[in-house]
Amino acid sequence: MEAPELKQAELGLTTDNLRIVHEKIAAVLGRQWVSDDPAVLTCYFRDFTARVGKWPNLVALPSTTEEVQAVVRIAHAHRVPVVPYSTGFNHGGTALPQWGGILVDLKRMDKVLAVDEEGMTITLQPYVQNARTYAMANCFSALQGLPLKPALPMTMGSASTLCNYVSRGFSAIAGKHGGHSENIVNMTWVLPDGEILKLGPGSFPNVGDVPVQFGPGPDISGMFISADGMMGICTEITIKLFPEQAHEKLYYLVPSRQGDEALEDCIEFFYRMSQANLMLFIYKMCHTDALVMLPDEMNPADFMHMIPEHAVMLILAGLTPEELEIKEQITLNLAQECGLTPADVEMLAQMIGINMHKDMFKKIYQAGKVMKPKGSFQWIAGYYRLDRVPELMKDYKDIVVRYWKPSDPRISYELAMSGTHMQGPLQFGRATTIEFDFWWDPGNPEDVKRAIVTLRQMGEMMMRHGAIFAKNLVGTYELLPRLGVYYDLVCRVKAMMDPLNIMHPDVMPVGGPGFG
Ligand SMILES: Cc1cc2nc3c(=O)[nH]c(=O)nc-3n(C[C@H](O)[C@H](O)[C@H](O)COP(=O)(O)OP(=O)(O)OC[C@H]3O[C@@H](n4cnc5c(N)ncnc54)[C@H](O)[C@@H]3O)c2cc1C
Incomplete structure (x- = not known):
């Protein structure tokens, strides 16, 4: 669609232009669904990630596709950047505006x-x-x-x-x-x-x-x-x-070996379970999952010996109790061959006070929060070959010790509040997601610095090893220009679809704002 001819003052992030844009959006959505109130704008420039944004100039709340279309058309005609926002829980800080503009909050589109x-x-x-x-x-x-x-x-x-x-x-x-x-x-x-x-x-x-x-x-x-x-x-x-099958059972399987050898056993189990195609849900957990959920008065160091660095959470499902029983038999045999033993989930749950019921993942979906982490929770994740995870883990451990672990000698690698997860192995266990978690305190400037430096190092490490980033994350987007032709083509398609670069101009380093 051709933009109508407008005067220079009616383009970009000028006060006059924003006033006109505000009026036009109010005429379409109703005055109550667009705001430039600082008390509203200030809600949208921070999230739980290590990234910081700028206040938007306006927040618009459309309720239909046609209203979104109308807001975008106004933004396009007046060359004002647009940032869409659904629930704001991404791990890259990517819903934070970096140039201001119109933040399109989609919370009225809830049908x-x-x-x-x-x-x-x-x-x-x-x-x-x-x-x-x-x-x-x-x-x-x-x-x-x-x-x-x-x-x-x-x-x-x-x-x-x-x-x-x-x-x-x-x-x-x-x-x-x-x-x-x-x-x-x-x-x-x-x-x-x-x-x-x-x-x-x-x-x-x-x-x-x-x-x-x-x-x-x-x-x-x-x-x-x-x-x-x-x-x-x-x-x-x-x-x-x-x-959804009627019969489900949750298992928490603990390797008998420790450290890197325990990880190797978990990987072997992932690999064999994937080939047998038995499980509904499989998740390699880490010790910090439990440690961050301890009540504040409990010291994580006192619980380390109870919680393994690597363990597997598994859900089997069957149409009948008999089907579930057969799957259980095969699974427990495979676990034994890989050196994993089922632990008493109920006992563990009582001991550290966390929910480890078989329906826990359904209940998470119903609850407002997934966990009670100490401070903020930031991950960087990607897809990687399962057999090569141990190589990646060596470098990860090195980064944790060099950049993430505080200088306090009482804080070991294990207590550095970081851990790894693997989920849903793909293609018969040939590939897996690998996720590195960091729990940090956004109110502590030292933690903020450590988080940013560590995430950058992690992004570099993943690129070096050939782990493809799962999403755009803190520590990854700066690296995308290194993809060469692939990245150039993304930029060219973006430039063709959005020559004014108004649609989320800052999400990837695709050339800065072309508006105004
Ligand atoms: C504790 C925790 C655990 C998590 N675990 C997982 C996990 O295991 N697996 C997993 O996949 N994710 C996980 N996530 C990520 C999170 O659930 C997803 O980011 C989320 O579901 C996507 O919605 P959002 O609220 O993050 O989107 P937003 O933050 O609102 O937006 C994300 C990006 O998309 C853009 N955007 C927003 N709405 C739209 C739209 N309608 N159209 C186009 N672009 C849009 C935004 O501008 C932004 O760039 C986890 C997050 C947290 C906080």
Whole structure:
């Protein structure tokens, strides 16, 4: 769409232009749904990550795709940057505006638009949160009357399902159902010039929500995944649902060996379980998962001996108790061969006061918070070959000791409040997600410095080893220009779709603002 001719004063981040833009948005949304009140703006420049943003100039709250389109068209005509915001729980600080502009907060778009039992899909707006996606899907059933469920990440029940899927989320059930972006059926996007684009099979006439992943011809959906809003705003998504089996059991398996050898045993177990295709959910935990949840009056050092650095959380599922029992037999044999022993989860749960029930991951989705970490929780994660994880871990340990561990000699590597996770191994266990967690105190300047330096080092380390970044994260986006032709092409496509660079101009280093 051609931008109408405007005078210079009606372009960019000038006071006069922003006043005009404010009035135009108020005329479309209603005055109560756009604000330049500092008390409102100040809510959007910080999050729990080590990144800091700038205040937006305006916050707009559209309630439909057409209203999003109208806001984007106004922004486009007046050359004001736009930053979309769903629930703000990303780990890269990517929903923080860096140049000001209009922050498009999507919290009024909170509708479950459809559940298709036969097609086994659910269609959501951006502010449908994981807890509600799960609860809604569960009201419907398919196959032999089994309730439906979505594949959800191990994050807060209050995080946006749509945004997790378009930002290439992943979960510990990926081995069973694939990564989240593989389970997208249809998407509706408002492009930087305000055009509306349908992606997926529904972009073809009369197709609707057929549960396949691609549209006709060369499929262009990939350009929109993990783009963090720089290609437009996703206003609707249709995702696949899966049948939930009636019988589930949770196991907590502990290696008998320690340290690096324990990790090797967990990897071997991951590998063999993936090939046997037995588990619903598999997760290599770390000691800090439990240590950060201890009540404040308890000293983590006193509990280290009870909590292994590496352990495996596993959920098996079956249609009948007999099916579950057979799977359990095979799994426990495999665990024994790999040197892992089932621990009493109830006892451990009571000892350290955390919820380790088999439904814990469903309950997480229903609760507001995933955990009670000490300070802020920041991760950097990627996909990597399972057999090469031990090499990566050596460098990670070195970084923790050199950059993350405080100089206090009483703080060991194990007590440095950092740990690794692996989830949902893919392709028969050939690849896995690998996640490095850091718990830090955003109110402590020393912690902030350590967090930023460590995350940069971690990004470099992952690139050196060939671990592909799962998402745009603190410590990763600065490295993307090194991808050469791949990165150049991303920039060229972005420049073609958004020549004014108004749509989230700062999300990746794609050339700075072209507005105003
Ligand atoms: C404790 C914790 C644990 C987590 N564990 C996991 C995990 O195991 N697996 C996993 O996958 N994730 C995990 N996450 C990440 C988190 O759940 C996802 O980032 C979230 O689901 C995506 O929504 P969001 O609220 O982060 O999006 P936001 O922060 O609102 O946005 C993320 C990015 O997308 C852009 N954006 C926002 N809305 C839209 C839109 N509608 N269209 C286009 N662009 C948009 C924003 O500008 C920003 O760049 C975890 C997060 C936390 C805090």
